[in-house]
Amino acid sequence: MIENKTRPKKIILTGFMGTGKTVVGKLLAAKLRWLHFDTDALIENSEGLSVSDIFEKKGEPHFRKLEKRCFEGLISLNEVVITTGGGTLLDEECFKMANDEGIILCLWASEEELRKRISKDKTRPLLKSGFEDLLKLLKEREPQYKKMGIQIDTTDLTPEQVCQKIIVIAGLNG
Numbered sequence: 001m002i003e004n005k006t007r008p009k010k011i012i013l014t015g016f017m018g019t020g021k022t023v024v025g026k027l028l029a030a031k032l033r034w035l036h037f038d039t040d041a042l043i044e045n046s047e048g049l050s051v052s053d054i055f056e057k058k059g060e061p062h063f064r065k066l067e068k069r070c071f072e073g074l075i076s077l078n079e080v081v082i083t084t085g086g087g088t089l090l091d092e093e094c095f096k097m098a099n100d101e102g103i104i105l106c107l108w109a110s111e112e113e114l115r116k117r118i119s120k121d122k123t124r125p126l127l128k129s130g131f132e133d134l135l136k137l138l139k140e141r142e143p144q145y146k147k148m149g150i151q152i153d154t155t156d157l158t159p160e161q162v163c164q165k166i167i168v169i170a171g172l173n174g
């Protein structure tokens with residue numbers, strides 16, 4: 001439970017690909033009757049291209065710029081659940097904005113669970129070189145993720161249970 005903080009007005013979900021950010025974010029927003037925004041979905045809509053195509057046609061640095069701009073636009077809103085891409089808060093300025101303005105929840109899942117959830121997914125550009133390389137990336141990012149807000153392991157939890165946990169932790173129950 002968050003103490004000495006006023007009732008939060010923004011929840012920001014981060015964590016590696018496949019940890020359930022989007023599914024949980026949607027459900028959480030519905031439960032709180034808040035709005036839900038997903039940075040990847042907004043970027044895809046505004047560019048008219050999938051994240052994969054943006055990586056391929058315009059390059060990852062361009063995607064990162066769009067991602068940052070998108071996040072900067074969302075963070076001023078209230079009563080929102082913001083689902084970020086797994087790389088969004090690795091940008092120091094985005095992390096600082098999220099940390100100053102809202103509550104960050106960093107979702108996790110075991111390697112085995114990640115394998116089940118995403119290893120066959122063709123839509124993720126960073127999976128192109130294979131699941132083992134993705135795990136290397138997770139290891140590289142792990143120290144940064146560990147410093148990001150409240151850590152929640154979703155491996156054995158349903159999205160409903162993850163939401164309940166977040167609601168209690170964030171002091172949004174009642």
Ligand code: S3P
Nearest residue numbers: 016017018040051085086087125
């Ligand atoms: C990325 C995660 C993806 C997407 C892009 C890059 C990352 O989002 O933003 O493929 O760098 O971790 P999800 O975490 O929602 O899959």
